[in-house]
Amino acid sequence: MQAKPFLSIEGVDMTFKRGAATTQVLKGIDLTVDKGEYISIIGHSGCGKSTLLNIVAGLTKATTGVVLLEDKVVDQPGPDRGVVFQNHSLLPWLTVYENVALAVDKVFGKAKSAPERREWVMRNLELVHMGHARDKRPSEISGGMKQRVGIARALAMEPKILLLDEPFGALDALTRAHLQDQVMQIQADLGTTVMMITHDVDEAVLLSDRIVMLTNGPSANIGEILAVPLARPRDRIKLATDPIYLKCRQAVLRFLYERNRFVEAA
Numbered sequence: 001m002q003a004k005p006f007l008s009i010e011g012v013d014m015t016f017k018r019g020a021a022t023t024q025v026l027k028g029i030d031l032t033v034d035k036g037e038y039i040s041i042i043g044h045s046g047c048g049k050s051t052l053l054n055i056v057a058g059l060t061k062a063t064t065g066v067v068l069l070e071d072k073v074v075d076q077p078g079p080d081r082g083v084v085f086q087n088h089s090l091l092p093w094l095t096v097y098e099n100v101a102l103a104v105d106k107v108f109g110k111a112k113s114a115p116e117r118r119e120w121v122m123r124n125l126e127l128v129h130m131g132h133a134r135d136k137r138p139s140e141i142s143g144g145m146k147q148r149v150g151i152a153r154a155l156a157m158e159p160k161i162l163l164l165d166e167p168f169g170a171l172d173a174l175t176r177a178h179l180q181d182q183v184m185q186i187q188a189d190l191g192t193t194v195m196m197i198t199h200d201v202d203e204a205v206l207l208s209d210r211i212v213m214l215t216n217g218p219s220a221n222i223g224e225i226l227a228v229p230l231a232r233p234r235d236r237i238k239l240a241t242d243p244i245y246l247k248c249r250q251a252v253l254r255f256l257y258e259r260n261r262f263v264e265a266a
């Protein structure tokens, strides 16, 4: 018997209704993800990437189809799926430490003692090199630092899968590169399964095991899935001239700019 997939998205359609108007955003999305895999979803703006991620997160209910995580139907948000959004979603009145502790207390309130939970919060902050800023509030730290805290908060819940919606989108190029390297390192150390949405072709190739390319909406579906057969750990400088890297990059560019040119919705 074939092993069951870790994450399985089966026949997902999504139609939004507003009054008499209906828009089908996603149509017939089928995708399976293995444990430990790093998957990117790429596609033009408005094609339905965030909608798909929100369905996997359990924040949005698909019109038809199901999502199974280790054979369990996803029908609401849960700590087995750690979500990081593009715009840092930290609570502004809490410190860095308290933002992570809130999630940890909720998930491990019963399973871990108070000192164990404190240690766990700090361990996850150290993982993203933010232990030093534990007592700062979100308004006192940079955008990249906020994203790191968001990642620490998601990881601290020990999710089965990390769902990242353009996690580096709002950052400058240098901070973005630095954080991408950190996420690659964390994934190598913890073996986390990741589903990441991105607009950025280089980011997709650098980080992913497979790149899922969505066609333009309405009724977007999976146009192509590209495997990225590059050994890990990956070094961005060496890869810049690697023929496999360049070939993958070109395949994604071709998909996005030749076969699925961005058309501004009327």
Ligand SMILES: Nc1ncnc2c1ncn2[C@@H]1O[C@H](COP(=O)(O)OP(=O)(O)OP(=O)(O)O)[C@@H](O)[C@H]1O
Pocket: 016, 017, 018, 025, 043, 044, 045, 046, 047, 048, 049, 050, 051, 052, 217
């Ligand atoms: N709650 C909603 N009600 C109605 N329409 C919605 C809703 N959420 C999303 N949409 C529509 O669904 C489409 C896909 O939106 P989505 O946010 O998933 O796109 P995206 O691929 O993430 O875009 P971007 O790259 O700009 O973030 C858009 O046309 C959007 O207007």
Ligand SMILES: [Mg+2]
Pocket: 049, 050, 051
């Ligand atoms: Mg989006």
